[in-house]
Amino acid sequence: MRSSLLKVIAILAVGGAVMFFNLGGWDLWNPDEPRYAEVAREMLIRGEYLVPHLNGEVYFDKPPLFFAVIALLSKLTGEMTALSARLPSAIFGVLTLLLVFALGGRLKGPSTGLLSALILCTSFQFFWLSRRANIDATLTFFTTLSIFAFFVGGHSERNRWAPYLLGYLSMALGFLVKLQPAVIVPFLAIVPYFLWKRGKEFVLDWAHLPGFMAFSGILLGWALLTLESQGLPYLRGLLWERTAATFFHSPGHDRPVYYYLYNFPVQFMPWGIFLPSAVLFCIRRDRETLFPFLWFSLVFAFFSLSEAKRGLYLLPLYPAAALMTGWLWSETAIDERLLRIPLHFSAVSFLILGIAAPFGGLYAGKLWEGAPEAGMLAGFPLILSGLLLFLSMRKGNKALGFWTIVLVTSWLYILCCWKVLPALNPYKSYRFLCQKVLQVLQEGDHLVVYRRQGSEINFYTGIVPILRVYDPERLKVLLSTRRVVCVLRQRDLERLQQEGVKVRVVAVQKVGGKSLAVITNKEVGRADTPSGPEEDQQEDKRRGPPGMGEDP
Numbered sequence: 001m002r003s004s005l006l007k008v009i010a011i012l013a014v015g016g017a018v019m020f021f022n023l024g025g026w027d028l029w030n031p032d033e034p035r036y037a038e039v040a041r042e043m044l045i046r047g048e049y050l051v052p053h054l055n056g057e058v059y060f061d062k063p064p065l066f067f068a069v070i071a072l073l074s075k076l077t078g079e080m081t082a083l084s085a086r087l088p089s090a091i092f093g094v095l096t097l098l099l100v101f102a103l104g105g106r107l108k109g110p111s112t113g114l115l116s117a118l119i120l121c122t123s124f125q126f127f128w129l130s131r132r133a134n135i136d137a138t139l140t141f142f143t144t145l146s147i148f149a150f151f152v153g154g155h156s157e158r159n160r161w162a163p164y165l166l167g168y169l170s171m172a173l174g175f176l177v178k179l180q181p182a183v184i185v186p187f188l189a190i191v192p193y194f195l196w197k198r199g200k201e202f203v204l205d206w207a208h209l210p211g212f213m214a215f216s217g218i219l220l221g222w223a224l225l226t227l228e229s230q231g232l233p234y235l236r237g238l239l240w241e242r243t244a245a246t247f248f249h250s251p252g253h254d255r256p257v258y259y260y261l262y263n264f265p266v267q268f269m270p271w272g273i274f275l276p277s278a279v280l281f282c283i284r285r286d287r288e289t290l291f292p293f294l295w296f297s298l299v300f301a302f303f304s305l306s307e308a309k310r311g312l313y314l315l316p317l318y319p320a321a322a323l324m325t326g327w328l329w330s331e332t333a334i335d336e337r338l339l340r341i342p343l344h345f346s347a348v349s350f351l352i353l354g355i356a357a358p359f360g361g362l363y364a365g366k367l368w369e370g371a372p373e374a375g376m377l378a379g380f381p382l383i384l385s386g387l388l389l390f391l392s393m394r395k396g397n398k399a400l401g402f403w404t405i406v407l408v409t410s411w412l413y414i415l416c417c418w419k420v421l422p423a424l425n426p427y428k429s430y431r432f433l434c435q436k437v438l439q440v441l442q443e444g445d446h447l448v449v450y451r452r453q454g455s456e457i458n459f460y461t462g463i464v465p466i467l468r469v470y471d472p473e474r475l476k477v478l479l480s481t482r483r484v485v486c487v488l489r490q491r492d493l494e495r496l497q498q499e500g501v502k503v504r505v506v507a508v509q510k511v512g513g514k515s516l517a518v519i520t521n522k523e524v525g526r527a528d529t530p531s532g533p534e535e536d537q538q539e540d541k542r543r544g545p546p547g548m549g550e551d552p
Contacts, residue, residue, distance in 0.1 A: 007101065007114040015097045015121045018410055019090040019130050022417045024083025027429035030512055033133040034430065034456035037085040040070035042464060044080070050222075051230055055458055056465035058230060060237040063222075065176035066135045085133035092141035093130025097121050099144045100319045104326055106151065107288055115402065116319075116326030122409040125267035125311060126318045131417070135178050136315040142174030143316040146186040147295065153207065154194050160207035168211030172218040179239065185316045188302060189295035196294075197287070255309040260300060267311050268318070270409050271325050273345050277338040278324040281331070289327060296320035334398040343401055347389035350408070354382030374419040381408050428512050433487070434460035436507040436518050441485050445522070450475055450488035457487055476501060479521045490515035 028034045035054065039062075042053045049068045052059040066088065074084040097117045104113030120126055130137045149167030153160040167186065174182025194202035227235055265272035282293040299317050303309070332339045361375015385408040392401035426432060438461055441447060448467045449457055458464055469475045472495075478484050479501060490508055497503075506518040 004105075004110050007110055008098065010114065011097050011101055011117045011121070012094065014118060014406065014410055015094045018121055018127055018413050019093050021414050022422070023086050023090055023131060024081055025417060026082065026422050026425040027431050028082050028085060028133055028456075028459065029428045030430070030456060033082075033085065034459040035453070036067065036133050036135070037070065037080060037082075038455045038459040040067040040074065040085065041080045041459065043067055043071040044075060045464075050225055051234070054455055055468070058234060060234065062135065063176045063179060063238065065173065066138055066178070069138070070133065082133075086131060089130050089132055089134060089137040092138045093126065096137070096141045096144050096319065099141070099148050100322055103144075103148050103151065103319070104323055106148075106155075107291065107323065108327060108330065112323075112326050112330040114326075115329050116322045118406050119271050119325050119329075120318055120322035122406055122413070123268050123271055123318060123322065125315065127413050129312055129315055134312065136312045139174055139178045139182060140315045140318065142170045142177060142182055143185040143189075144319045145170040146174065146182075147189045147319075150186060150190045151291070154190070154198070154202055160205065161210050164205075164208050165211040165214060168208075168215035169218075172215045175219060176222060181313075181316065184302065185299055188298040189320070192298060193291050193294050196290075257304055259309045260304050260311075260314060263309075263311050264300070264314055264317070264321075267314075268321055270346065270349075270405055271322070273342045273349075274325050274328060274339075275321060277332075277342055278321070278328040281328045281338055282324050285327075285331070289324075292320045292323040292327070296324060329398070329402055334393060334396055334401065339398075340393060343389060343393060346405065347386045347393075349386075350382045350389065351386035354379045354384075354386060357382060368423050370419055370423055374415065377415055377419070378412060381411055384408075427510065430456040430511055431460045433507065433509050433511055433516060433518065436509070437461055437485060437487065440506050440518070440520055440522075442483075445483045445485050445520075446478065448475070448478060448484055448486040450486055450492060452487065452489075454487070472496075479503065483520075483522055485518065485520045485522075487516060487518055490517050493517045493519060 028037050039052045039054050039059055042056070043049055043064075046053060049071070050064060052062065052064050052067050069088045070080075070085050073087045074080040077084045077087075097120060100120050101110075101113040101117040104110075104116040107113075126137075126140075146167045149163045149170060153163035153167065156163065171182055171186060191203065223235060265275055268275060279293065279296075282289040296317055299320070300314070303313055303317075306313075328338065334340060334343070357379035358372070358375040361372040361379075364371035364375070385404050388404045389401050392398065392404065434457060437447070437457070441461075441463075446467055447457070447461070447463055448469055450469050452468070454466050454468055457466055467478075469478065472492075475486070475496075476499075479486075485506075486503075493503075493505070493508075503519040503521050504523060506520055508515065508517045510516070
C-alpha cells in the first residue's frame with residue numbers, strides 16, 4: 001500500500017510540474033485555443049450552456065460540455081483567461097496519468113503502471129495538448145476511463161454492472177465533449193479483445209443493461225432538449241455534416257493513409273524510438289500484452305482510414321502506446337536488443353542535441369536575447385543525460401536509464417514553458433494586433449474580418465458579432481459606404497490597393513506565420529450609409545458557414 005502511494009505521489013509530482021507550471025504564462029494561440037475560449041466566453045455572456053455559440057451564431061462543430069467546463073472554471077476564477085481556459089486540459093491530463101497507472105497495475109503490476117504513466121506524461125504530444133485549451137486531453141480522459149471500467153468489469157466475477165455503468169456514463173460524457181470518438185475508441189479497444197478472449201459472452205452479458213440505459217437516457221435527453229431549442233438542422237449539422245461526414249470527405253486536413261505512420265512516432269517522442277520494440281514485445285509476450293496492442297492497432301487503423309487527419313486526433317491512443325512501452329521497460333532486461341538498440345539511439349540523440357543546443361541558442365540570440373541562456377540550460381542536461389544513458393547500459397542499470405529520460409524530458413518541458421513559449425508570445429498571439437484594432441475602433445464603426453473566421457479577434461477585442469466577409473466585392477461596398485475597421489492578410493490588402501481602393505493602413509504585423517494588416521477607411525473619404533438588418537442578413541448568406549476555419 002505504501003509503495004503504491006509513493007508511486008502515485010511520484011506521478012502527481014512529475015505530472016503536476018509538467019502540466020501546470022506557468023500554465024497561463026502566454027496567450028491563447030491558434031489553432032483552436034482562442035476559438036474554444038471564445039465559445040466558452042459567449043456561453044457565460046448568454047447564459048446558454050446547451051447550444052454553443054461563436055460570434056453570436058450557433059456553433060455547429062462541437063457539443064457543449066468542454067466549453068461549459070471552461071466557462072465554469074472561468075466563473076470560479078473570476079474571469080476568462082489563458083489559465084482558466086487551459087485548466088480543464090491540465091486537470092484531465094493528470095487524471096489520465098492516474099488511470100494509466102491503475103490500468104497498468106491491473107494488467108501487470110504497480111511498477112508497470114508507474115512506468116507507463118511517466119512515459120505518457122513525458123510524451124511530447126500528450127504534454128503539449130494537456131497544456132492547451134484543446135478538447136482532446138479531456139476526450140482522452142473519458143475514453144481511457146471507459147476502457148478502464150469495461151476492462152475491470154470484463155474481468156470481474158460479481159457486480160459487473162457497476163464498472164460497466166461507469167464505463168457507459170464516461171462514454172456519454174465523452175460524447176458530449178467530442179461526439180463519436182468517445183464511443184468508437186472504447187468499442188475498438190474493448191470489444192475485439194473480449195470477443196477474442198471470451199467469445200460473445202461479453203457482448204451478451206445482461207450486466208451491460210443498466211449502463212446502456214443510462215448512456216441512452218443521457219444522450220436522448222440531450223438530443224431532445226437540443227432538438228426543441230434548435231431543431232433538426234442543428235443536430236444534423238452537428239452529428240453528421242461537420243463531424244462524421246469528414247471521415248469520408250474532408251475540406252481540410254486531408255492527408256494520405258500512411259500519414260500517422262511517421263507522424264505518431266515523432267509526436268510520441270522521446271519514447272517513439274522505443275515504439276517498434278514495444279509492438280514486437282506485446283505481440284510476442286503473452287495474451288495479456290495483446291490488450292494494449294489491440295487497443296493501439298485497431299484505433300490507429302481506424303483513424304488512418306479517415307480522410308481528415310491531424311496529429312492530435314490520435315491522443316486517445318497515447319495511453320495504449322504508453323502501456324506497451326511501459327510494459328517493455330518493466331519486463332525487458334537492459335542487455336536485450338529490444339531495449340538496448342533504441343536506448344543507444346536515445347543516448348546518441350541526447351548527446352547530439354546537447355551539443356547543438358548552445359549553438360542554436362547563440363544563433364537564435366539575434367531574434368531573442370534570452371536564447372543563449374535557454375540553449376545552455378537545455379544543452380548541459382542533454383549531454384549529461386546522454387552520458388548517463390551510456391553508463392546505464394554499461395552498468396546494466398535499467399532504472400538509471402529510465403529515470404534519466406523522464407527527468408531530462410520533464411526539465412526540457414519546464415524550460416520550454418518557462419523561457420521559450422513566453423518569448424514566442426509576441427509572434428504567436430493575436431492580442432497585440434487586437435490592441436491596435438481597439439485603438440482605432442470607435443462607436444459606430446463596423447469591425448470586419450476578411451477571409452478569416454475571426455474568433456481570435458472576437459476573443460481579444462470582446463466584440464460580438466464581427467462582420468465576416470469572404471467576397472471582395474462585398475468588402476469594397478462596405479469600404480465605400482460605411483465606417484470600417486478591417487483585419488485581413490497583407491496579400492489581400494495589396495490586391496485592394498492595386499485595384500485602387502483607398503484605405504489607411506493602421507498596422508501590419510506578423511502573427512503565427514501570417515502577415516496581417518489592420519486597415520480603415522476613416523479619414524480617406526467615403527459616404528456613410530447606416531446598416532440595416534436586411535444588409536446584415538445578405539452578408540450572412542455570402543459568408544462561410546459559422547464555425548468554419550479560415551480560407552487558405
